[in-house]
Amino acid sequence: MSRVSRCIDNGPMEAFWGILKSEMYYLKTFSSYNELEQAVIDYIGYYNNRRYQKRLNCMTPLEYRDYLQHKVA
DSSP states (O other): OOBTTBOGGGHHHHHHHHHHHHHTGGGOOOSSHHHHHHHHHHHHHHHHHTSOBGGGTSBOHHHHHHHHHHHHO
16 A cells, blocks of 8 residues: 555456456366466466457457557567
8 A cells, every 4th residue: 555545556456356256266166275276377377368358459468469569660
């Protein structure tokens, strides 16, 4: 937190964990902690590299990076 009564810093992480739980956690049953840990790691990789994101013009982050590189070049 930056100051008293200023919890803006925590908002993006709370939103991410909400998305992770609704898109991955609640849809599966895990039999061990290691299985859950691997599922979270896999989902973070999916979220950062392959998931279409509206704020990136409905492109994945990798597609958007390539788009910007070709646009500048």
